Amino acid sequence: MKHRKTVTILAGVAALALAGYTAWWWIAARTVERGIADWMEQQRRQGALVAYGALDMGGWPFVLRATVAEPAFEGHGVAWSGSRLTAEAKPWDFSVIDLAFDGTHRLSLSADEATRVTVKAAGGTGRVTIGPDGQPRSLTLDVTDLAVMPAAGEPMTVARLDVAVREL
Numbered sequence: 001m002k003h004r005k006t007v008t009i010l011a012g013v014a015a016l017a018l019a020g021y022t023a024w025w026w027i028a029a030r031t032v033e034r035g036i037a038d039w040m041e042q043q044r045r046q047g048a049l050v051a052y053g054a055l056d057m058g059g060w061p062f063v064l065r066a067t068v069a070e071p072a073f074e075g076h077g078v079a080w081s082g083s084r085l086t087a088e089a090k091p092w093d094f095s096v097i098d099l100a101f102d103g104t105h106r107l108s109l110s111a112d113e114a115t116r117v118t119v120k121a122a123g124g125t126g127r128v129t130i131g132p133d134g135q136p137r138s139l140t141l142d143v144t145d146l147a148v149m150p151a152a153g154e155p156m157t158v159a160r161l162d163v164a165v166r167e168l
Contacts, residue, residue, distance in 0.1 A: 021061065028064055028091050029057040036066065048075025064091045079108040099126035101143070116151040131167075138166040 053070035083103020122145035
């Protein structure tokens with residue numbers, strides 16, 4: 001009888017811990033979702049066009065994953081659109097965010113039409129590290145099958161491009 005009571009108590013504690021973690025994960029997912037919406041609204045107030053087809057939050061229990069279908073951004077001399085962007089982090093460590101760029105992505109940079117450069121990529125991966133103040137500290141990108149198209153001149157292709165940017 002004593003053994004059964006101990007097992008019941010341990011099962012109850014485990015169930016409470018699982019329910020608590022699940023609630024915490026759900027709150028974290030909604031916080032990320034709200035953060036994305038707030039960022040989009042801030043960009044729109046600054047004159048940018050920001051859109052997406054769908055936002056899906058997932059990854060329970062060990063990952064917090066935001067998948068954005070058909071993301072698009074245009075503003076401040078930059079235009080970007082893609083098939084799908086996925087960002088994920090461990091729910092207990094938001095300082096490292098892994099990125100996946102699935103499908104085709106297009107990035108255009110320009111001060112004006114005469115200097116526009118468009119880069120089209122077949123996908124890639126990346127990682128962003130965030131400092132204690134919430135600001136990005138580093139970015140790495142590994143992009144494949146690039147087509148670089150300047151406004152004037154011949155297009156060029158690049159099989160793979162690795163980029164690393166770090167705050168000094």
